[in-house]
Amino acid sequence: MKLYVTPGSPYARMARMVVLEKKLEKRVEVIFAKTRSADSPYYRINPSGRVPYLVLDDGTGLEESALICDYLDRLDGKPVLHSSGETLQARRLEGLARSLLDGLAVWLRELYRPENERSPGVIQHEIERARRLLGAWEQEIGHAVMRGALNMPQLTLACALGMEARNPDFRWRPQHPKLAAWFEPLAARASFIATAPPRVPPSP
Numbered sequence: 001m002k003l004y005v006t007p008g009s010p011y012a013r014m015a016r017m018v019v020l021e022k023k024l025e026k027r028v029e030v031i032f033a034k035t036r037s038a039d040s041p042y043y044r045i046n047p048s049g050r051v052p053y054l055v056l057d058d059g060t061g062l063e064e065s066a067l068i069c070d071y072l073d074r075l076d077g078k079p080v081l082h083s084s085g086e087t088l089q090a091r092r093l094e095g096l097a098r099s100l101l102d103g104l105a106v107w108l109r110e111l112y113r114p115e116n117e118r119s120p121g122v123i124q125h126e127i128e129r130a131r132r133l134l135g136a137w138e139q140e141i142g143h144a145v146m147r148g149a150l151n152m153p154q155l156t157l158a159c160a161l162g163m164e165a166r167n168p169d170f171r172w173r174p175q176h177p178k179l180a181a182w183f184e185p186l187a188a189r190a191s192f193i194a195t196a197p198p199r200v201p202p203s204p
Contacts, residue, residue: 005052080149
C-alpha cells in the first residue's frame with residue numbers, strides 16, 4: 001500500500017502515526033506528495049490533491065484521515081486505537097479534538113497566503129475558536145478516555161496541539177497547565193517525534 005502525505009499536514013501526521021504505532025512500515029510505503037502546484041503529478045493519483053491518501057493493494061484509493069486511520073488500525077484484525085466497544089464519550093471527545101484541529105488548520109492556511117491576501121476576520125475567528133476549545137479541553141483532559149492506552153481521541157488532540165510547531169502565534173501552553181502536562185508524554189512518543197513537521201521560527 002502507498003500512503004501519500006506532506007510533511008506539514010496534521011491530518012497526514014495522524015495517518016503516519018498510526019502506521020508507526022501499528023508497526024505497518026513493511027506494508028505501507030509513505031510517499032511525500034507535491035501539493036499546491038498546478039502541474040503536480042500527484043493530481044493524477046488523487047484528483048482532489050488532498051492528503052493523506054491511501055492507495056490499497058488493489059488500487060482503491062481512500063481519502064479522509066479518520067477513514068484511513070480506522071482502516072490501518074483494523075488491518076491486522078486487532079484494532080488498538082479504535083475500541084470495539086467504542087463509547088459515545090470517546091466519539092464525542094474525538095469530535096472535540098477534530099474541531100480544534102480543523103480550526104487551527106484554517107488559521108494556518110490563512111497565514112500561508114501572501115499578507116495582502118489574508119483575511120484578518122477569518123484569523124480572528126479561528127483564534128477565538130481555539131481559545132474556547134482550549135478552555136474546554138483544560139476541563140475535559142482529565143476524562144478517562146484521555147488517559148491510559150493511546151486511542152484516536154488522544155492522537156487527534158496531540159496532532160492538533162502539535163500545530164504549535166507550524167504556527168508561532170499558537171501559544172496555548174501558558175494558560176492551560178493541565179493540557180500541557182497531558183501533552184508532554186504524548187509528545188515524547190517515538191511516533192510523534194518521527195512525524196514532527198518542519199518547525200517555523202517564532203515571530204519577533
